[in-house]
Amino acid sequence: GAVVSQHPSRVICKSGTSVKIECRSLDFQATTMFWYRQFPKQSLMLMATSNEGSKATYEQGVEKDKFLINHASLTLSTLTVTSAHPEDSSFYICSARDIDRVGRGYNEQFFGPGTRLTVL
């Protein structure tokens, strides 16, 4: 149980285009999902907290107009990188917390397999 999927796993796009990444919780519901970015040989940096039915909360320094987040259901959050540029090339990873487990006091986040974005 507690499986999170991401799609696509890999995407290559031209500079100036927009890319949408989907994060799905397959066997649990999640009111909260998180989006991270990881550059080569670096740590995971939290970009934003995605809240079902409300606006996402962005970390300091992350442009909300560039990284659009939509969390329209309890099993799906999407991250759209708008007008992508080469510096946006990175490994994007989402995670989700299981509503039921949170209710029982468990803090664990379940991670998706990541999406590697390359902007040419």
Added chain:
Amino acid sequence: GENVEQHPSTLSVQEGDSAVIKCTYSDSASNYFPWYKQELGKRPQLIIDIRSNVGEKKDQRIAVTLNKTAKHFSLHITETQPEDSAVYFCAATWGGAQKLVFGQGTRLTINP
């Protein structure tokens, strides 16, 4: 906000020896401390976690200790094996949304 410092950045040990990775955190309200193993190009994999009301937790060859007073926690891997080679991250929760703040990572290499 929360800040997590992790040391060392690289660690090389002989197979069969023990490895220890240490982290410190800044927010005394943090209450959950997971450790992740990440292989190249893969998702972080939870290997062990500890809550703030516990001082130590062990799972076979892996153990984690937490010192809340000093605000530091450590990962201990005993009887290391080549498959333990990976990058390890510590993390601590922060804020009402229980966001995870990650340490910088430790590249562990087990030499046969």
